[in-house]
Amino acid sequence: MAILEVKHVDFRYGSGPWILKDISFSVEEGERVAILGPSGYGKSSLAKVIAGYLQPQGGEVLWEGKPLPPSGFCPIQLIYQHPEKALNPRWKMKDSLEEAGVPSGEVLTEMGIQEKWYERWPNELSGGELQRFCVARVLKPETRLLICDEMTTMLDAINQAHIWNFVLSYAEKHNMTLLAITHNQYLADQVATRVLRIPELNHIQVDRSEL
């Protein structure tokens, strides 16, 4: 049975042009799906709609056949491209890391998170270090579907492989479903069991001169 169903979703910002038009697909439990496509096709907007940060104007997103629960730990978690935007600049790293409970020791060791970073502010760590915190804080049993929106594009290849390898092994072990959003074909082939191409999924006209 499909764990996530995206049904005929339409979305636009205010009265602007349509960003998403009639998008439909579903994801089975334990699957690893990559959504691949160039910029300007609404990949990130789609991620936010699925995670419940944005409400679609048309269609619906169903989690286990129902709309997302309005409160509690959301079973769908989203990791952004820019970790510096996902962390509260006025919270120390420890507070952001433990906002929804302390991550397991296995996660902290594997992500190479050092305790001496706990008392630092987000602007005192590099992008790669911040992203490890962002990943560590969502790898919990309550997270059933993890959306990785260009999770590693800001990072060098070594940090990219490090974070992905651990997320993949964690997902395997805990039967967590993955939705990876990327523009990199090689990465999609490497991490996903199924690849969807957004230009074929999204029924919009993209004005390429405006990208």
Added chain:
Amino acid sequence: MEKEILLEVRHLSIGFESYNAKVEKVIFNAISDLSLTVHKGEIVAIVGSSGSGKSLLAHAVMNILPDNARTGGTMFYKGELLTPERMNRLRGHEIAFIPQSVAFLDPLMQVGEQVVGTLGEKARALQQKAFEHFGLKQSVAKLYPFQLSGGMARRVLLSTSYVAETEMIIADEPTPGLDLKIAIEALKDFRLLADQGKGVILITHDIDLALHVADKIAIFYDGRVVETADTQTFRGDGQGLKHPYSRALFHALPQNGFNLQRCPKCGATCATWNVDEKGMRCGCGNS
């Protein structure tokens, strides 16, 4: 055949002066000892982790570091010493710079005017040609930076180097936010310029794109060039690469296996190891 050297950077160091809580002067060293050579007709790609000083190198060559920066070492351009005064004359004319951040555009000036810059009316036609080349409508010239999307602003920045009759281009992350087609188009332009005997420094973290066009790849780590390798050595199994960090970077690419070495003692992956001139080792003390 030995090619002529266009730009040579010898033992560059960059530090930043600031004051700590006790109002004592402290210097933070960002780059300690960095050397790099660019020949005529060559594209040198600079890749490396974020925060490794890639952009600082570009800013040092262009003489646009902030006032509190202290630099050491020497630079030569076309065989002559590149002094700050000489750089100020060459900047925008013989040496063009494509900055990383689209925030480098003047917010209060129409972008068409910014592309024409100080080159005068003779550059107007070139500006129009550049916009056409990068798929920007001519009406875009009348817009201000806040009215552009990220990709459009990026193409305006590319246009600025297109109009100048440059001998050398330093492009700092010219491709993010561009769709792949335009990104490849922009890189092909660099290739074309290099084939005409000009020099290009291409700073990027996208190794895949760099491999498309570059002749040499300089791998940065923590303010140092750990290795300068021919593009060919990044193909095949990567055994031609000398430094362990370069090899680790190569094998970590999704198309090359996506693998990381692990420490035999504590099991930590090499993403968390320390890197120096000789190699890389795990912090647990086992080399």
